[in-house]
Every structure is written in structure tokens, then in C-alpha cells.
Amino acid sequence: MFIRALRPVLNRGCVVGQKRPLKPKHVCAIRVCLELADSHHDLALFNMAIDSKLRGCDLIKMKVADVMSSGQIKERSSVLQCKTQKPVRFEISEGTRALVEKWMQEELMVVSESLWPGRFHERPLISTRQYARIVRDWVKSIGLEASAYGTHSMRRTKVAHIFKKTGTLRAVQLLLGHTKKDSTVRYPRVEFEDAPSIAEAIDTKR
16 A cells, blocks of 8 residues: 655744735834835835735836836836736835835936846846745844734735725725726735724715
8 A cells, every 4th residue: 555755834933814905004114124224125116016016026127117217107008917917016115116216216227128137137127026035034123923913914005094094995906907896805804903994984875
């Protein structure tokens, strides 16, 4: 009789399942850490990740032309999603525009077509694995459990806050670029203690 050797459990001790969105206090704390480190790249990347709500694979493939027109950073942009092959629009907040503009002045960006180029010339852009490591460093820098957060935390953060304030799933669906509402249902993370405040915020008109 053939007995298959037991494989080690690779995710032992790790938090599995959906990655948590960041809370507003976490977003502020990470921004402060990045400002203290004077990291123009990470500040611009972090803010764009929150604003755009893009999947990691779409975020890292962004081009300079996606965010800049006539020498100015756009207030809104649109990219073609790798997964759905459909465009999704997103806003670029004033703070993010200022940070991206400052990042564009870095020497690495002088002749780069990619918004997030790799550190070496043979790498035209950062990889999804590298982006995941960067996100892990962000959450660890403010004392959060790294295994509970990931690149999808960046995608879910702003929509979780929007859903908490409005309770409107349709808005979340449009912002994420989902074609089916079934895909959207699992995204907003509503904590038990948040439920009453969400109910109070929604005005039920007769």
C-alpha cells in the first residue's frame, strides 16, 4: 500500500481568508511613517493604491500616461483591468496628485514610461511579489499583524469606508469595476460594532 508523505503546512500560524482593509487611523499612521522616512516612491504608491482601489497586478502596470496629461496630474484616470479586460475609472485626490508629482521629479522617473519602475534597468516595473513585500513592510511599520493584511487590503480600504458611511453596495461595485454584484458582496468588511451606526446613517424614506 502506498502511503503519501505528509507535507508541512505552509500557512500554519497564519491568518487565512480575506485580508482586512485598513482603518482610517492605520492609513494615517502609515503615511506618517513614510513621511518620516522621506520615501517619495512609497508615499505616492501607498496613496495611489488607496485612491485607485486597483488590484495589485493593475496598480503596478500603471503608466505615466495613465495619470499625466499636458504636464499635469489628472484628477481622474482609467485603466484596463487585467482580470476582466474592462476599464475602471477612479479619482486621484489632491494629496495623491501632489505626491505623484513629487515622485515624478525623481531621477529614476526622468525617462520612465512606467509609473512604478523597478530598481534595476532590466526590470521595467516592480513585480507583484515586490509590491506584496512593500505592503507587508507598511503594515508592520505600525505594529499590525502582517499576515492579516495584503495587497488586497489596499484595494478594499477605501470602499470599506465608503460602504460603512453609505451602505450602498452598488457604489462599491462600480468603484471596484466588478461586472457582477456577487463578486462585490464579500468586499466590504463590516465589524459587529459598526452595524448600528451604518443603520442609523441610512435614511429610509417612506
